[in-house]
Amino acid sequence: MLLLSFLLVCHGGSLRKSFYQHSCPQADDIIKTKTLQHVSADPNLPAKLLRLHFHDCFVRFNKPLWEVLTGRRDGTVSKSSEALANIPAPFFNFTQLKQNFARKGLTVHDLVVLSGAHTIGIAHCNSFSNRLYNFTGKGDQDPSLDSTYAAFLKTKCKSLSDTTTRVEMDPGSSGNFDSHYYPNLLQKKGLFQSDAALLTQDQSKGIAEELVNQNKFFTEFAQSMERMGAIKDLTGSAGEIRIKCSIVNS
Ligand code: HEM
Ligand SMILES: *[C@@H]1O[C@H](CO)[C@@H](O)[C@H](O)[C@H]1NC(C)=O
Ligand SMILES: *[C@@H]1O[C@H](CO)[C@@H](O)[C@H](O)[C@H]1NC(C)=O
Numbered sequence: 024m025l026l027l028s029f030l031l032v033c034h035g036g037s038l039r040k041s042f043y044q045h046s047c048p049q050a051d052d053i054i055k056t057k058t059l060q061h062v063s064a065d066p067n068l069p070a071k072l073l074r075l076h077f078h079d080c081f082v083r084f085n086k087p088l089w090e091v092l093t094g095r096r097d098g099t100v101s102k103s104s105e106a107l108a109n110i111p112a113p114f115f116n117f118t119q120l121k122q123n124f125a126r127k128g129l130t131v132h133d134l135v136v137l138s139g140a141h142t143i144g145i146a147h148c149n150s151f152s153n154r155l156y157n158f159t160g161k162g163d164q165d166p167s168l169d170s171t172y173a174a175f176l177k178t179k180c181k182s183l184s185d186t187t188t189r190v191e192m193d194p195g196s197s198g199n200f201d202s203h204y205y206p207n208l209l210q211k212k213g214l215f216q217s218d219a220a221l222l223t224q225d226q227s228k229g230i231a232e233e234l235v236n237q238n239k240f241f242t243e244f245a246q247s248m249e250r251m252g253a254i255k256d257l258t259g260s261a262g263e264i265r266i267k268c269s270i271v272n273s
Contacts, residue, residue, distance in 0.1 A: 066198060070144030077110075077140065077251070113150045113215035117223050127254045129247075135221055135230040136247040139240055141214065142204040143197055145189040148180035151214050156183050167219045169211040176214075190214075202240040205231050 111123040124134045154165035155177050164173055172194075179190045191197035192214050193204055204213075208231055213219045221227045234240045 067145070069200070070197075073140055074144065077137070111217060113146075113217050114153070115217045115220065117220040117227065120217055120220060127251075129250060129254075131224075131227055132230055132243075133247040133250055135227050136234065136240070136243045137251060138218060138221060139202065139204045139234060139244060141218060142193045142202065143200050144192050145197065146192050146214055148185045148188045148190065149183075151176070151216070152180045152183050152185065154216060155180060165216070165219070167211060167216075167222070172212045202235060202237040205235045205240070209235070 109123075111120055115123065120134055121131055124130070129137075154168050155173055156162065156164070158165040164170070175194075176190065180188055193199075193207060194212075196203050207213065208218055208221065209228075211219070211222075213221070221231055234243065
């Protein structure tokens with residue numbers, strides 16, 4: 024998952040400074056030579072990897088590079104049932120999100136900051152189309168979703184049975200890692216119920232308002248990613264260092 028940070032950095036440009044300026048100034052050159060070709064081959068890769076990172080793999084952003092490269096021990100068992108049980112669903116309300124993050128030692132602040140990752144990437148219609156077509160089971164729309172944005176989404180996701188179409192999560196800049204997630208969210212244009220849920224509490228809404236400031240978002244994101252990276256860290260002889268991050272060694 025080291026590749027993730029490399030890719031994000033090459034791709035995002037502006038992210039580079041806050042992630043590596045202090046922690047790893049030499050990262051720049053390595054990044055350029057090793058990974059630019061991967062991103063140009065697939066511009067969607069950073070988003071996929073960032074989500075994967077959230078789910079499974081972990082990076083220690085502020086540790087020396089070699090330690091990241093060689094030091095990560097992953098579990099030897101990778102169960103999809105286990106993974107799904109731990110991953111928050113896009114239908115979660117604030118209480119559920121808060122609990123899910125708290126179980127991993129992450130705060131409401133981390134929740135709001137890390138949700139900003141939805142500034143990049145794409146989502147399948149069925150992750151949110153209940154908000155468009157059948158929110159409470161009465162063929163209705165989620166009132167917490169901006170109606171203009173909902174109308175736009177309906178042109179993409181034509182029915183509840185559409186499980187294949189994908190839409191940009193941060194319309195217009197879903198390829199850029201920036202702070203646009205927050206002004207969109209505050210205009211009720213967060214794509215998932217889990218995004219909209221962040222506006223249902225004064226505390227989390229206040230944090231979202233602060234994170235509109237891009238410098239602040241980048242600083243906080245790096246810190247929360249580090250905290251997320253420390254989850255379930257296996258040391259000593261527990262687990263193994265994966266040759267391929269996504270696959271248990273054979
Ligand atoms: C707060 C709870 C979260 C929920 C409920 C959630 C849910 C989701 C869902 C449902 C999707 C779309 C999947 C699909 O339909 O194909 C998605 C995409 C994504 N999520 Fe999250 N997520 C959460 C937090 C995070 C965090 C913490 C990160 C990383 C720091 C993250 C990074 C991403 C990225 C990058 C994508 C786009 C993937 C792609 O384009 O292939 N999410 N998320
Ligand atoms: C959140 O969802 C849970 C589980 O469905 C439910 O018990 C709880 O009442 C909900 N909380 C709020 C604030 O809606
Ligand atoms: C909407 O939800 C209700 C209640 O869950 C369900 O009975 C109905 O079939 C759903 N409508 C569609 C179009 O799926």
